[in-house]
Amino acid sequence: MNEVLDPLLRVPGVRCVVLGTPDGVPIASGGDLSLTVAAEPELGGGLGADAVCGLVAGWLASLGPSLGLVAWALPQRIVLRAARNTIVVRRSPNALLIAMLDPGAQAEDLRLPMEGALARLQRVARRPRTSAPPPALPSRDSHKGPASENADNYVLPFANEMPG
Amino acid sequence: MSFFERLLAKPRLRSVRQRLAEEPSAKNYLALAQEHARLGQLEHVQRVCEEALALYPGHAEVARLLERSRALVGEGRTRALTRELREAPRPGLYRELAELLLSMGRIERAEEVAVEWFAHNGDGHAQLLRAQARYQRFLVDRRREDGKLVQELCDAAEKLLPRDERPLRLRLELCSAIGAWRDARKAVSQLLEGAPGDAALESRFRTLNALAENAPRIDAALREVERSGKLATEARARRPAPSTAAPRSIRPLLQQLASGPNVQAAIYECGSTALVQGAKGATAERTARAVREIVNKSRATARRLGAGAPLSVELEGDFGSVMIAPDDTGSAALWTTRPALTAAQRQALLELVGAGVDAQAPSEETA
Numbered sequence: 001m002n003e004v005l006d007p008l009l010r011v012p013g014v015r016c017v018v019l020g021t022p023d024g025v026p027i028a029s030g031g032d033l034s035l036t037v038a039a040e041p042e043l044g045g046g047l048g049a050d051a052v053c054g055l056v057a058g059w060l061a062s063l064g065p066s067l068g069l070v071a072w073a074l075p076q077r078i079v080l081r082a083a084r085n086t087i088v089v090r091r092s093p094n095a096l097l098i099a100m101l102d103p104g105a106q107a108e109d110l111r112l113p114m115e116g117a118l119a120r121l122q123r124v125a126r127r128p129r130t131s132a133p134p135p136a137l138p139s140r141d142s143h144k145g146p147a148s149e150n151a152d153n154y155v156l157p158f159a160n161e162m163p164g
Numbered sequence: 165m166s167f168f169e170r171l172l173a174k175p176r177l178r179s180v181r182q183r184l185a186e187e188p189s190a191k192n193y194l195a196l197a198q199e200h201a202r203l204g205q206l207e208h209v210q211r212v213c214e215e216a217l218a219l220y221p222g223h224a225e226v227a228r229l230l231e232r233s234r235a236l237v238g239e240g241r242t243r244a245l246t247r248e249l250r251e252a253p254r255p256g257l258y259r260e261l262a263e264l265l266l267s268m269g270r271i272e273r274a275e276e277v278a279v280e281w282f283a284h285n286g287d288g289h290a291q292l293l294r295a296q297a298r299y300q301r302f303l304v305d306r307r308r309e310d311g312k313l314v315q316e317l318c319d320a321a322e323k324l325l326p327r328d329e330r331p332l333r334l335r336l337e338l339c340s341a342i343g344a345w346r347d348a349r350k351a352v353s354q355l356l357e358g359a360p361g362d363a364a365l366e367s368r369f370r371t372l373n374a375l376a377e378n379a380p381r382i383d384a385a386l387r388e389v390e391r392s393g394k395l396a397t398e399a400r401a402r403r404p405a406p407s408t409a410a411p412r413s414i415r416p417l418l419q420q421l422a423s424g425p426n427v428q429a430a431i432y433e434c435g436s437t438a439l440v441q442g443a444k445g446a447t448a449e450r451t452a453r454a455v456r457e458i459v460n461k462s463r464a465t466a467r468r469l470g471a472g473a474p475l476s477v478e479l480e481g482d483f484g485s486v487m488i489a490p491d492d493t494g495s496a497a498l499w500t501t502r503p504a505l506t507a508a509q510r511q512a513l514l515e516l517v518g519a520g521v522d523a524q525a526p527s528e529e530t531a
Contacts, residue, residue, distance in 0.1 A: 052469065059465040066457035067479075069450045075481035080462055083304065083472030100471075107478075 004121050005030040008097075008113050013105025015085065018049045018098040019121070022091070024057030026050050031100075056089055056098050077114075079107040090114040095121060173203055190220040197229050206240075209233040238268045255287055262293045271300045288324025291317050295334055303341070306393050307467050311386040314338050329358055342389050343396025345379035348372050393463045393473060398492060414439055417516050424509060426501045428484065431455055432516065434494035442499075455497045459490045476514070480504060489517040 008017045009030050016031030029049035064074060080087040086101040088110050097117060099110055180199050184192040193216035200208040213230035217223065245261040258281035265274035278294035281287060295317035302310035315338065321331040332355050339348035349372040356365050380388065389395060414432050421430040422441035429442035429451050438452035458477060466474040479486045484501035487510060496517040498509055505513075 055465060055468055059461060062461045063458060063479075066454045066461065069454040069457075070447070070483075072454075072479075072483040072486075073481055075479035075483075075486075077478075077480040079476075079478040080466055080471070080474060081476045081478075082466040082474045085471050087466075087469065087471060 002030070004028070004117050004124065008099060008110070008117055011110055011113055013102045014110065015100045015102055018053050020053035020057065020096045020098070022057065022094065022096055024054040024096075026053040027095070052098060053096065056087070057096060060089070060091065081107065088114065090118060092118050170203065173199070177203070188219065190216060190223045190226060193220075194225055194229065197226070201229070201233065206233045206237050210237070235268065238264055253284055255281065255285060255289070258284065259289060259293070262297070266293070266297055266300065271297050288321050288328070291321040291324060292328075292331055292334070295321060295331070299334060299338060302338075305467055305470065305472050306389050306395070307470070308386040308390040311338065311342065311389070312383075315382060329355055339382060341395045341397060342382070342385040343379065344382040344385040345372050345375040347382045349376050390467055391460070391464060393467070394492065414516075421498055421509070421512055421516070424500070426484070428499040428501060431497040432494060451499065455488055455495060459488055459495050463490065478505070487513055489513050491517045
C-alpha cells in the first residue's frame with residue numbers, strides 16, 4: 001500500500017494518511033498519527049489509525065440520515081477544516097482515504113493527489129496475484145496441473161474395448 | 165553582529181532617537197524599535213514598544229513588534245532553562261519553564277514539562293500546573309476527556325497541597341465555565357472554609373445557590389459542552405442584540421450569495437431560526453435542518469479527533485457541493501450544483517458568518 005500512500009505523504013502540510021474500509025477498519029496508514037491526535041487523557045497517547053478510521057467512518061455514517069432529509073447521497077469528498085488541523089476524506093465504494101493536514105495547509109492541494117491515490121488503489125486491487133497460496137483442497141481441474149501430468153496414462157479403457 | 169556593523173549602527177540609532185524626540189509619532193517609535201531589533205537589543209525593543217503603545221494604543225505594527233520581541237525573549241529563556249534542567253534539574257526551574265511555556269501558549273509542551281516535573285519529585289505544584297495547562301486545552305478543544313482530566317488533576321493537587329486554594333479556584337473556574345453550578349457551589353463553600361467572611365466569595369456563593377437548582381452534574385455538563393461546543397458562559401452571553409460592529413442586515417448578503425450561478429440555496433442559522441434564500445417551503449426547512457445536524461455531528465467529530473473547533477465543512481457529491489461555516493453565534497451554508505465552490509463563494513460565506521451580521525432581521529423562510 002506504500003505506493004498508494006507515499007505520494008500523499010510527500011505533499012507539503014500532510015501530517016498523516018489513513019486508508020480504511022468504508023466501515024472503519026484501517027488497511028494502511030502513514031505519517032505521524034501520534035502528533036495529529038495528541039488530545040488524549042494521557043500524554044503521548046495518540047488515537048491511532050484504527051480510532052481515526054473508526055471515528056471518521058462513524059461520522060460519515062451519522063451524516064447519512066441528515067443528508068437523506070434533502071435527498072443528498074453520501075458525499076464523495078468531505079473537508080473538515082478545524083482550529084488545529086484539517087481533515088480531508090475521499091470516499092470510494094470500497095475504501096476510505098483520510099488525510100490530516102497541518103493548520104496552514106490547503107485541502108485543495110490534495111484534491112488531485114487523492115484522486116490519483118484512489119485510482120492507484122483500484123489498479124492495485126485489479127492486479128492479478130503472481131504467487132497465489134496453494135488451495136486447501138485440489139480443484140476439479142487439478143488433473144490438468146503439472147502435479148498430475150502422468151494422469152492421462154492411466155485412462156481406463158471403455159467396456160467395449162475390453163479384450164475377450 | 166560584527167564590531168563594524170555595531171559601530172556603523174550607532175549614528176543611525178542616534179538620529180532616529182533625535183527624530184523621535186522632535187516628533188513622538190508612532191512611525192518614529194516604530195523606527196527606533198526596529199533599529200534596536202536590528203542590534204539584537206530585545207529588552208530595548210520591548211521598552212520602546214510599550215512606551216509607544218501607551219501613547220498610541222492599538223497600533224498594529226507596534227503591537228506586532230512587541231509580541232514578536234516578547235516571543236523571542238521567551239524562546240531564549242526557554243532554551244536556557246531547558247539546558248539548565250538537562251544539567252541539574254530542580255523544582256524552581258521546572259516551574260519557571262512550565263509557566264513560561266504556558267504564558268507563550270505552548271500548552272502541550274508546558275504539560276510535558278509538568279509531567280516530567282511530577283515524575284522527578286512528585287510535587288503537587290506540578291499537578292496543578294498540568295491541570296492549568298489541560299484546562300487551557302479544554303477551553304480550546306472543548307473535549308469531555310480534557311475536562312475530566314482537569315478534575316482528576318485538581319483532586320490530586322488538592323491532596324498534595326492541602327492548604328493551597330489554587331486547585332479549588334481552578335475547579336471553580338472549570339465548573340463555572342461548563343455550567344456545573346452545584347459543583348461550583350461546593351468549590352466556593354470549600355474556599356469559604358479557608359477564608360471565612362470573604363465578601364466576594366460569599367456573594368458568589370449566593371449567586372451559585374440560585375443557579376444550582378436544576379444544574380447538571382459535572383459529567384453531564386462536560387458532555388453537553390462537547391456536544392454543543394459552547395461553554396455555559398458563552399451560551400448565556402449569546403447576543404440577542406444587533407451587532408454594532410457590523411450593522412448590516414443578513415438578507416441582502418444571503419440574496420447576493422443566492423443570486424450566483426448554479427446556487428441552489430444560501431442559508432444562515434442562528435439558534436432555532438434559519439434564513440433561507442433560494443429554496444422554498446418544505447425544501448428550505450429540510451435543508452436548514454440538515455445543515456444544523458451536519459454542523460452538530462461535525463463539531464463532535466472534530467473534537468474527538470483532537471482537531472479543535474470546526475471552522476468549515478465542505479461536502480462534494482452527486483448533489484453538487486455544500487459548504488457550511490459554523491461559528492459561535494450561527495452557521496452559514498451555501499449549496500451549489502457545481503462540483504466545487506469557487507474561491508469567491510467560499511470567501512463570501514466566511515465573511516457572512518464572521519461579520520457578526522444582525523440575524524434578527526425578518527426571514528424569508530423560517531425553519
